[in-house]
Amino acid sequence: MIISFRIKFEEMTDQTIKVYARIRKTNDKNSEQYLIQQNNDYEEIIFANSGISTLQKICRFHKVFDAKTPQSEIFEVVAKPVIISVIEGFNGTIFAYGQTGSGKTYALNGCTREFSQRGIIPRSIEYIFNHYNNIAEEPTIYISYMEIYNEIGYDLLSTKQYNVTRTPEELPRVSVMEDKKGDPHIKNLSTFPVTNEEDAKRLLFMGDTNRTIAETPYNEFSSRSHCIFTFYITHCSTKSKLIRSSKLHLVDLAGSERDFKTNVNSIVHEAKFINLSLYFLQQVIIALSESKRSHIPYRNSMLTHLLKDSLNGNCITVMLATLSVNKENFQETLSTCRFAQRVSTISTSPTVNEICDPEKEIEFLKLRIRNLETQLSDSKDFSSSNVLSVRQKENCEAEVRKFINSDEKPIRVEADMTQIQFCFDLLRKELDKQRTELRTMEKLVTQKKTEITGLVREIRTKDSEIERLKVEIERVPDDPIKMLSIIPTASRNNKNQLESILIKANNKPPDDYKTALQNQLNLAKKCSDTIEHCKRKIIVYRSELEHSKRTPRDKQELVKKLEEQQRIYKAELAELKRIQADTARLEAAAKQSEINTVNKFDDWFKGKDSGDSPRKPPPQISNNNKVEIDNTYTVRDTKEIELKLLCGGSSNESLKGSGSSESSLKDVQEPVVKEKPEDSTAQSDQNGFTKYFNASDSADFKEFMKSVSSSGVDEVDEEIVNFYRSKF
Numbered sequence: 027m028i029i030s031f032r033i034k035f036e037e038m039t040d041q042t043i044k045v046y047a048r049i050r051k052t053n054d055k056n057s058e059q060y061l062i063q064q065n066n067d068y069e070e071i072i073f074a075n076s077g078i079s080t081l082q083k084i085c086r087f088h089k090v091f092d093a094k095t096p097q098s099e100i101f102e103v104v105a106k107p108v109i110i111s112v113i114e115g116f117n118g119t120i121f122a123y124g125q126t127g128s129g130k131t132y133a134l135n136g137c138t139r140e141f142s143q144r145g146i147i148p149r150s151i152e153y154i155f156n157h158y159n160n161i162a163e164e165p166t167i168y169i170s171y172m173e174i175y176n177e178i179g180y181d182l183l184s185t186k187q188y189n190v191t192r193t194p195e196e197l198p199r200v201s202v203m204e205d206k207k208g209d210p211h212i213k214n215l216s217t218f219p220v221t222n223e224e225d226a227k228r229l230l231f232m233g234d235t236n237r238t239i240a241e242t243p244y245n246e247f248s249s250r251s252h253c254i255f256t257f258y259i260t261h262c263s264t265k266s267k268l269i270r271s272s273k274l275h276l277v278d279l280a281g282s283e284r285d286f287k288t289n290v291n292s293i294v295h296e297a298k299f300i301n302l303s304l305y306f307l308q309q310v311i312i313a314l315s316e317s318k319r320s321h322i323p324y325r326n327s328m329l330t331h332l333l334k335d336s337l338n339g340n341c342i343t344v345m346l347a348t349l350s351v352n353k354e355n356f357q358e359t360l361s362t363c364r365f366a367q368r369v370s371t372i373s374t375s376p377t378v379n380e381i382c383d384p385e386k387e388i389e390f391l392k393l394r395i396r397n398l399e400t401q402l403s404d405s406k407d408f409s410s411s412n413v414l415s416v417r418q419k420e421n422c423e424a425e426v427r428k429f430i431n432s433d434e435k436p437i438r439v440e441a442d443m444t445q446i447q448f449c450f451d452l453l454r455k456e457l458d459k460q461r462t463e464l465r466t467m468e469k470l471v472t473q474k475k476t477e478i479t480g481l482v483r484e485i486r487t488k489d490s491e492i493e494r495l496k497v498e499i500e501r502v503p504d505d506p507i508k509m510l511s512i513i514p515t516a517s518r519n520n521k522n523q524l525e526s527i528l529i530k531a532n533n534k535p536p537d538d539y540k541t542a543l544q545n546q547l548n549l550a551k552k553c554s555d556t557i558e559h560c561k562r563k564i565i566v567y568r569s570e571l572e573h574s575k576r577t578p579r580d581k582q583e584l585v586k587k588l589e590e591q592q593r594i595y596k597a598e599l600a601e602l603k604r605i606q607a608d609t610a611r612l613e614a615a616a617k618q619s620e621i622n623t624v625n626k627f628d629d630w631f632k633g634k635d636s637g638d639s640p641r642k643p644p645p646q647i648s649n650n651n652k653v654e655i656d657n658t659y660t661v662r663d664t665k666e667i668e669l670k671l672l673c674g675g676s677s678n679e680s681l682k683g684s685g686s687s688e689s690s691l692k693d694v695q696e697p698v699v700k701e702k703p704e705d706s707t708a709q710s711d712q713n714g715f716t717k718y719f720n721a722s723d724s725a726d727f728k729e730f731m732k733s734v735s736s737s738g739v740d741e742v743d744e745e746i747v748n749f750y751r752s753k754f
C-alpha cells in the first residue's frame with residue numbers, strides 16, 4: 027500500500043507567534059501612566075513608572091489596543107487573519123493571557139449584555155459559516171469545548187442536560203494522547219457536528235453554562251481554569267480533489283499571578299495547588315524561545331501537551347495579552363508583558379493540511395458518511411420534536427383527505443418524519459372517528475330493532491283488540507230502543523235516560539214541539555186581540571165621522587186616527603198570516619219527529635216481530651202552508667202506548683197501574699196491526715195533535731176559537747178559522 031503525504035509549505039513558514047496587547051479600562055486616578063508608540067511593524071507600550079528599569083518600561087507588541095478599542099476591531103486584527111488561514115487548511119490558535127480580571131474572557135467570549143460586545147469566539151462562528159454559505163464547498167465542521175482545572179480535563183459539552191451539572195467533578199473527564207507522529211489527540215472529548223451558526227452558538231452557550239454552573243461551589247473557579255473552544259474543519263476542494271482539514275483553538279487561559287513569576291519555589295508551591303499548567307506553559311515558552319534547547323517539556327502539563335502543535339508545530343498562533351494598568355496590578359502587568367515578549371520570539375511551522383492518500387480519502391469519506399448519518403439522525407430527532415408550520419399541516423391534511431377519498435392516490439409529503447407522523451396521526455384520528463360512528467350506528471340499529479319488536483307486539487295486541495271490538499259491535503243493536511236491552515234493568519224506568527237515547531237518535535223531545543206550538547198559538551191570539559181592538563176602534567171612528575155635528579177639524583183628526591188603526595189592523599193581519607205559516611212548518615217538523623220516533627220504534631219492534639212494517643214517509647208542506655201527511659203506515663196499539671210513553675204525552679196515564687215500563691215493554695209480544703185509515707184527517711187525529719186537543723168541532727176547539735178574535739173581514743176570518751180547524 028502506497029501512502030504519500032504531500033505537505034505544502036506556504037509563505038508563512040518560520041512564522042513567529044504574533045502577540046497583541048489590550049489595555050483594560052480602568053479608573054484614571056488609580057492607573058499607571060503609559061504611552062503607546064507606533065512603529066512600522068510593531069507598537070510599543072512605554073510605562074512612565076520610575077521604579078523600573080528602562081528596559082522593562084518598553085514592551086513591544088504587534089499591536090497595542092487601548093482601552094477604547096471595540097470588540098469588532100480586536101476580532102478584525104487579532105482573530106480574522108488566523109481564521110482565514112484555518113479555512114485555507116492551516117491549524118490556528120488564539121490564546122488570551124493575563125492576570126485575573128484583566129479581560130481574557132471578555133475578549134474571547136464577550137459580554138452577553140450587548141450584542142456589539144460579543145467576543146472572538148461568537149464572531150469566529152459567524153465568520154466561518156458566513157464564508158461557507160457564500161461558496162459552493164460544503165465543509166464538515168465539528169466543535170468541542172473543554173476545560174482544564176488542576177491538571178484534569180473536563181468535557182463541557184458532554185451532556186445536553188447541562189443544567190443538571192453542579193460541580194466540575196460531575197463533568198466527564200478527558201485526557202490527551204499522542205499518535206505515532208507525536209501529534210496530540212484528546213480522548214473522550216465530545217465533538218459535535220454543526221451545519222449552521224445557530225447550532226454552533228448553541229453549543230458555545232451550553233459549554234459556558236456548564237462552566238458557570240460548575241463554578242458556583244468553587245470560588246474563582248474560572249480564574250483557575252483554562253478553557254479551549256475548538257473548531258475542526260474538513261473540506262474537499264472541488265478543484266484539487268484534495269481534502270483539507272484544520273483546527274482552530276480559542277484558548278482562555280487561567281489568570282496569571284505575580285507570584286508565579288517572581289519566585290520559582292513559590293511558583294511550584296502555588297502551582298501544585300492552584301495552576302500547575304500555567305507554570306509549565308511558561309517553561310515551554312522559555313524552552314521554545316531558547317534555540318539551544320533540544321527538549322521541550324510539553325508533557326509536563328495537560329495544557330502544554332494539548333497546545334504542543336499550536337506552540338511550535340504546524341499552527342498559526344497568536345496571543346492576546348490582556349493588561350490592567352491599575353497601580354496595584356502593575357507588577358502582574360509587567361509579568362504579562364515579559365511573557366508576551368518571550369512568546370513573540372517563538373516560531374511555528376504552519377502548513378496546509380491536505381490529504382491525497384486514497385486510503386485516507388476513503389477513510390475520510392467513510393467518516394464523513396458516518397457524520398452525515400449522525401447529522402441526519404439528529405435532524406430527524408430534531409424535526410420529530412419540531413412543530414409543523416400551518417402550511418405543512420394543511421398540506422398533510424389535504425393529502426390524507428385525498429387518500430381517504432380515493433383508493434389509488436398515494437400520500438405525497440416531504441421525507442420528513444414529523445410530517446409522516448402527522449399524517450399517521452390524522453389517519454388514526456379518522457379511523458377512531460369512523461369506529462365511533464360505527465359503534466353509534468350499531469347501537470341505533472339495536473335500539474330500532476327493539477322498538478320494532480315492541481311495535482309488532484303492540485300491533486298484534488291491537489289486532490286482537492280490534493277483533494274483540496268487532497265482535498262487540500256485532501252484538502250492539504243499531505236502534506236506540508234496542509239499546510234498552512243492553513241498558514241495566516235499574517235504569518230502564520228512567521224517562522230521562524230514554525229521552526237521552528232518543529236525542530242521540532236525532533229526535534227532538536216532543537215537549538219541545540208542543541211548547542213551540544203553544545207559543546205560536548199564543549202569538550196568534552195576541553194578534554187576534556189586536557185585530558179585534560182595531561176593528562172596534564175603526565167602527566167607533568166611523569160612526570163618529572158619520573155624526574153631523576163634528577167640525578171639519580175634528581173630522582180630520584178622526585180620519586187620521588181611523589187611518590192609523592187601519593194600518594195597525596193590516597200589519598197585525600200580516601203578522602197573523604206569518605204565524606200561520608210558521609205554525610205549519612213547526613207542525614211538519616213535529617210530525618217528522620213523530621214519524622222518526624215511530625219508525626225507530628217499528629225497527630226496534632221488528633227485532634221481535636217477524637213481519638215487516640211499512641215506514642211512514644215524512645210530512646210535506648203544501649203551498650198554502652198546510653201539512654200533508656201520507657199515512658200509509660200501520661201502527662200497533664201496544665207500540666202506540668210505547669210512543670206516548672216516549673213522547674211524554676197524556677197517554678202516560680194509560681201506563682199507570684200497569685207496573686214498570688220494563689214490564690210494559692215485556693208485555694209487547696204480538697202487536698196487533700190496525701187497518702190503514704182512509705181519511706187522512708182521521709189518521710192525523712190518531713198520530714198527531716189529537717193527544718193534546720179534540721177534533722175541530724169539539725168544545726175545546728170552540729173554546730179556543732172564542733179566544734181568537736175575528737178580523738171583521740169575512741174572507742179573512744174564514745181563512746183563520748179554517749186554518750185552526752185544520753190544526754185541531
Ligand SMILES: Nc1ncnc2c1ncn2[C@@H]1O[C@H](COP(=O)(O)OP(=O)(O)OP(=O)(O)O)[C@@H](O)[C@H]1O
Binds near residue numbers: 093126128129137
Ligand atoms: N475591555 C473591556 N471593556 C469592558 N469591560 C471589560 C473589559 N475587559 C474586561 N471587562 C470586564 O471586566 C470583568 C472581568 O473580565 P474578565 O472576566 O474577562 O477577566 P478575566 O481575565 O477573564 O478574569 P479571570 O482570569 O478571573 O477569568 C468582566 O465583567 C468584563 O466584562
